Amino acid sequence: MADAQEELRRDEAWMKLALAQARLAGEAGEVPVGVVIVHGERAIARAHNQRETLVDPTAHAEMIALTQAASSLETWRLDGATAYVTLEPCPMCAGAFVLARIGRVVFGANDPKGGACGTLYSLHDDPRLNHRFPAVGGVLAAECGEVLTRFFRARRGAKRMNENRANDV
């Protein structure tokens, strides 16, 4: 019990760093999702969504972080690493975690529209694929979800303002 509480405290501490990455994404006009990958007690990768900035459909936070982490460890096998993600990974990113043989994934908010670690798919736990990993959701879920909600609310507001301006012309 004490161990479980200690693990949750540690998970929350790392998730706060992932949240800081998500906020950086939001400030850059990107859907705010952030990731930290931890090996031992060290963050070996920090990244945020950069799809618009890089004009790259594959530039989700998780993908960038996986490339960084493999570079840091000089191997694409990340079985000793844990990834902290503010939003449940999509099929692309969950599939990438399987290929990377990730040790564990901890995420914040569930993604009802595309989550592939328990919501729409359970790619992390498919015995037909060549790797399975534990995926734990709900860590700082409220904060992780709030960053996204605020971003989309602001974007809708800006869109409405532009439409009103267009009508005024």
Add this chain to the structure above:
Amino acid sequence: MADAQEELRRDEAWMKLALAQARLAGEAGEVPVGVVIVHGERAIARAHNQRETLVDPTAHAEMIALTQAASSLETWRLDGATAYVTLEPCPMCAGAFVLARIGRVVFGANDPKGGACGTLYSLHDDPRLNHRFPAVGGVLAAECGEVLTRFFRARRGAKRMNENRANDV
């Protein structure tokens, strides 16, 4: 009927270029999978698997090609493009095609161990995700599969030879 035959002829012509990419991968000691992405009548991306060379779990041929294609068109929306892949895409790559809003995917050999365009999953045709695309398998399937079979056979042979040498010492 004539149209379908004409389309198949065109698909096979592009798949031959993807096969040439797969062979390049094999020569570099990579699992031989190749991709060409076509827009209009132009190849805007050609890539092969580079996971070992780049030490990157995300460096499947499809991912590299998607990044190239988005860069070429200066948008991550690739709805007018067709991807030719020698092997059925895995969950990561099929998920990436969904995110890229790819127009169509044509592949060669089925992948019983990880195929996500009809075999283990049908990520290309999930109404819950925000994009669907037609995925056509079996184009030059024999040649595409043969490149893989030969690669793994040679690798097993090399391994056995090394083991025998070790026993001789």
